[in-house]
Amino acid sequence: MTRVVEIPVSFDHRAFDQFAREFDFPKGERLLFDAHASKWGSPSAFVGMLAAGQWLREHDQPKPLFTIPQDRDVAHYWARTGFFGHAAEFFELHGKVPHTTTGSSNVLLEVTPVRGADDVHTVVDRIQDPAAAILRQMGLEAQATMGFAMALSEACQNIVEHAGTSGWVAVQSYDWRRRLGQRVAVIAVADAGVGFRKSLEPTQAQRFGQRWGDATALEAAIFQGVSRFRDPGRGQGLAGIRRYVGRWEGKLSLRSGTARLSIVPEWDDDPPLADGLPPFPGSQVLLIIPAHASK
Numbered sequence: 001m002t003r004v005v006e007i008p009v010s011f012d013h014r015a016f017d018q019f020a021r022e023f024d025f026p027k028g029e030r031l032l033f034d035a036h037a038s039k040w041g042s043p044s045a046f047v048g049m050l051a052a053g054q055w056l057r058e059h060d061q062p063k064p065l066f067t068i069p070q071d072r073d074v075a076h077y078w079a080r081t082g083f084f085g086h087a088a089e090f091f092e093l094h095g096k097v098p099h100t101t102t103g104s105s106n107v108l109l110e111v112t113p114v115r116g117a118d119d120v121h122t123v124v125d126r127i128q129d130p131a132a133a134i135l136r137q138m139g140l141e142a143q144a145t146m147g148f149a150m151a152l153s154e155a156c157q158n159i160v161e162h163a164g165t166s167g168w169v170a171v172q173s174y175d176w177r178r179r180l181g182q183r184v185a186v187i188a189v190a191d192a193g194v195g196f197r198k199s200l201e202p203t204q205a206q207r208f209g210q211r212w213g214d215a216t217a218l219e220a221a222i223f224q225g226v227s228r229f230r231d232p233g234r235g236q237g238l239a240g241i242r243r244y245v246g247r248w249e250g251k252l253s254l255r256s257g258t259a260r261l262s263i264v265p266e267w268d269d270d271p272p273l274a275d276g277l278p279p280f281p282g283s284q285v286l287l288i289i290p291a292h293a294s295k
Helices: 013-023 043-058 072-080 083-090 117-137 142-163 195-211 214-223 237-247
Strands: 002-006 030-034 065-067 092-094 107-114 167-176 182-191 251-257 259-263 280-290
Touching: 002 013, 013 043, 013 280, 030 043, 043 083, 043 107, 043 167, 043 182, 043 280, 072 083, 083 092, 083 107, 107 117, 107 142, 107 182, 117 142, 117 167, 117 182, 142 167, 142 182, 142 195, 142 237, 142 280, 195 214, 195 251, 195 280, 214 237, 214 251, 214 259, 237 251, 237 259, 237 280
Parallel strands: 002 030, 030 065, 065 092
Antiparallel strands: 107 167, 167 182, 182 280, 251 259, 251 280
16 A cells, blocks of 8 residues: 655645654655645655655565656756755655756755765865855855855764764755845755664663653754763754854754754744654754844
């Protein structure tokens, strides 16, 4: 039997919980990811769908089907981000995949796998020049560009050190008219690994006792700099990202398991902590840096 996973028509980070609920950790059933009606996909959507496909393969589930968006402009955009090229590894694609070159004016970094430290260095090297150009256009200073590369590196490094498997990253810039009315730069990172709670459990669960869970693990990682490694200086990467988004009035969101913790700027209304969410594999990191942010 095939079960349909409806891809949200407008699939950004706010629709991720809907996607997680549809995914629902299948056991032996074949899935059909139905994106035929899709009108929009964000970096969070692309890396999240690939993480889902990766989890299915790594857990010996039947290879899922994937219907391509009927809107040719949408399908072409998805192709330019590099999504279909990677999706073909995990999904049986149905529909005509557009023949197009990857990259566009707002794709700063196409969907890219992160398997090890060398991939992190490659990602940072590739992003520096286009990110610097875009951030200058957004009215941000040189310090914002350096911090952007640092935040990207740390978010990807989290996969290498904690996921127990590989992951995905994508970086785009676009006009966020409905929400903010100005241009934003977006970093989205996702993996299909063990998640924050299981990664930190061997060293932290006893300390927190009955409070231990997905939400507590996220709080410990972001606000206390907790790491599964005991080496001095470990666990400061997320703290550095938090300081960066605070300086430039950006947003940081980490989702893992059934919880999401967000550093929320004035222009956003997400709750700082959401628990009891539909479970989803691994962890998802989102950074949004808006134009003309104050220092």
